[in-house]
Amino acid sequence: YGAGICKFHLFCDIFSIHEPDQLPASFELLHSFALWATSDPTSDCIAPGVAASVPFEPVSITVVQNT
Numbered sequence: 001y002g003a004g005i006c007k008f009h010l011f012c013d014i015f016s017i018h019e020p021d022q023l024p025a026s027f028e029l030l031h032s033f034a035l036w037a038t039s040d041p042t043s044d045c046i047a048p049g050v051a052a053s054v055p056f057e058p059v060s061i062t063v064v065q066n067t
Helices: 002-014 027-039 061-065
Strands: none
Touching (some): 002 027
16 A cells, blocks of 8 residues: 555656546556556566565446546
8 A cells, every 4th residue: 555655656756647636546647657656667666576465456437437
């Protein structure tokens, strides 16, 4: 959980997302974050070796919109 929050803050900093737009996050922002985060599973927020052992499962837009 903590690694995900760390990566989300890193994403928002890189793409200059203003704090009021971060939470509550829009579907578009979360979708962009999910695409960005899964494009490179390695990160400073995740311990070395852990990223390789964590499976990344694709989630369809329909599933996300229904939650």
